[in-house]
Amino acid sequence: MGTNQVEMCPVARLIFVVYLLVTTCSASPPNFVLLFADDLGFGDLGCYGHPTSITPNLDRLAADGLRFTDFYCTSPVCSPSRASLLTGRYQTRSGVYPGVFYPGSRGGLPLNETTIAEVLKPLGYATAAMGKWHLGLGQNGMYLPTRQGFDHFLGVPYSHDMGPCQNLTCFPPDIKCFGHCDQDVVTIPLMYDDIIKQQPVDFLDLERAYSDFATDFITMSAKKKQPFFLYYPSHHTHYPQFAGPGAAGWSRRGPFGDSLLEFDSTVGNLLSTLENTGVLNNTLILFTADNGPELMRMSRGGNAGLLKCGKGTTYEGGMREPAIAYWPGIITPGVTHELASTLDILPTFAKLAGAKLPMVQLDGVDMTDILVNQGPSKREAMMFYPTDPSVRYGMFALRLGKYKAHFYTRGAGHSETTPDHDCHIISILTPHDPPLLFDLESDPSENYPLSLQGRPDLQALLQKIQAVREKFEATMEFGESQIDKGIDPNLEPCCTPQCTPKPSCCQCD
Numbered sequence: 001m002g003t004n005q006v007e008m009c010p011v012a013r014l015i016f017v018v019y020l021l022v023t024t025c026s027a028s029p030p031n032f033v034l035l036f037a038d039d040l041g042f043g044d045l046g047c048y049g050h051p052t053s054i055t056p057n058l059d060r061l062a063a064d065g066l067r068f069t070d071f072y073c074t075s076p077v078c079s080p081s082r083a084s085l086l087t088g089r090y091q092t093r094s095g096v097y098p099g100v101f102y103p104g105s106r107g108g109l110p111l112n113e114t115t116i117a118e119v120l121k122p123l124g125y126a127t128a129a130m131g132k133w134h135l136g137l138g139q140n141g142m143y144l145p146t147r148q149g150f151d152h153f154l155g156v157p158y159s160h161d162m163g164p165c166q167n168l169t170c171f172p173p174d175i176k177c178f179g180h181c182d183q184d185v186v187t188i189p190l191m192y193d194d195i196i197k198q199q200p201v202d203f204l205d206l207e208r209a210y211s212d213f214a215t216d217f218i219t220m221s222a223k224k225k226q227p228f229f230l231y232y233p234s235h236h237t238h239y240p241q242f243a244g245p246g247a248a249g250w251s252r253r254g255p256f257g258d259s260l261l262e263f264d265s266t267v268g269n270l271l272s273t274l275e276n277t278g279v280l281n282n283t284l285i286l287f288t289a290d291n292g293p294e295l296m297r298m299s300r301g302g303n304a305g306l307l308k309c310g311k312g313t314t315y316e317g318g319m320r321e322p323a324i325a326y327w328p329g330i331i332t333p334g335v336t337h338e339l340a341s342t343l344d345i346l347p348t349f350a351k352l353a354g355a356k357l358p359m360v361q362l363d364g365v366d367m368t369d370i371l372v373n374q375g376p377s378k379r380e381a382m383m384f385y386p387t388d389p390s391v392r393y394g395m396f397a398l399r400l401g402k403y404k405a406h407f408y409t410r411g412a413g414h415s416e417t418t419p420d421h422d423c424h425i426i427s428i429l430t431p432h433d434p435p436l437l438f439d440l441e442s443d444p445s446e447n448y449p450l451s452l453q454g455r456p457d458l459q460a461l462l463q464k465i466q467a468v469r470e471k472f473e474a475t476m477e478f479g480e481s482q483i484d485k486g487i488d489p490n491l492e493p494c495c496t497p498q499c500t501p502k503p504s505c506c507q508c509d
Helices: 010-025 056-064 078-087 116-123 203-223 254-276 295-300 342-353 368-373 456-475
Strands: 003-005 031-037 066-072 126-132 152-156 169-171 190-192 195-198 228-233 283-289 320-326 334-336 381-384 397-400 403-409 430-439
Touching: 031 078, 031 116, 031 254, 031 342, 056 254, 056 283, 056 320, 078 342, 116 126, 116 228, 116 342, 126 203, 152 203, 169 203, 169 254, 203 228, 203 254, 228 254, 254 283, 254 295, 283 342, 342 368, 381 456, 397 456, 403 456, 430 456
Parallel strands: 031 228, 031 283, 066 334, 126 152, 126 228
Antiparallel strands: 003 334, 066 320, 152 190, 190 195, 283 320, 381 397, 397 403, 403 430
């Protein structure tokens, strides 16, 4: 594997080294903006080949930045994927499994886990999160972002389909949300820090609120000459899609396309704010997504491109994601085929900021060399865990170099409706001995397992893969499952907590 980019000349490389020395030792280390899309497939963006998606601002980041072709999340569903992103550790270590958190979940991302925000805070960073948290709420908001290193939070504490949505407006002038979402729980709240500001949330105005929040945060940080970290895990493009008047009806792709366009517009507003405040050239913007598309929603569920299956599965479509890194003057525009992951974001931000790494077992590696020096990845392998990982089965698949071995395969309800029956929920857990082996460079769709017959080289490769697997699993300590702690309806957020009858009475403007 290699990086297809223009070579950085020796002078430019020297300038960058001096730049790092200056920024990590001065009062102005780099700023970080982390954009995290929801249920977005490898084939959903214009810059990744979709013919009708309108994503001009993400396309700009891709054209002027570094676009990844082999970038992975750690889980094919959102809560565990988000835990790994923020901690640099597989979700199995933190206990964010099986599945996802719900409005009344007792558990959350353990407070003894160290997030990116907590890594940067000791260096004087201002930190803010906006959008979809989905790492727990808990008793008295104990798991909210403000308890995990973020100064401020504006957003929904879980997924915006986790509340009745059939009477809510998702598109103007008064187009109701498609489907019914979850029932018999409170309507979706919008929170500022740990206070409910609105319940149910106004979908038509939500993105404007986020954009204004980000503008104020960046502007204030720049005015104070304070480095900042902005984390934006977007609700777009998770079901049910929504968009305000600035995006609704403007794409040729229907509700999904309109929702994606609105998210892209916020990216454009962020870029404008960074430019207007004079900090764009000192800001690393990194974009990726939490898991693959929810194919059961058909045209409303996203697109995995040429990759196999989607959300809920450990096939490529479930966990390989679009990813873009943008930093004017530092990152040379191009495309990289190096192996990288959301796990690598924490150690990379720490390296660039000059921050100390947490004293725990990290699964991420620093990818600074990929971003700025066209160097090779430090990542040897990528592990694929299912939505319900266990000590009994361990990882379902492992990628080493360009090869991927499946020890177990299974379909998922999230990936129903596709012609490929391997993706469907009726495709039950199937062990493979020897493992199914694919060359992802010649067969990224995982259609053609390699035959080991007469191939001593592939047999040797499988032995190496098994050795890597055994070495890694010897280091894996499964944390106590946070999701198995169960649900308490009394923990569901309600802006009028003493009202009756619950949950329908929980409403405020």
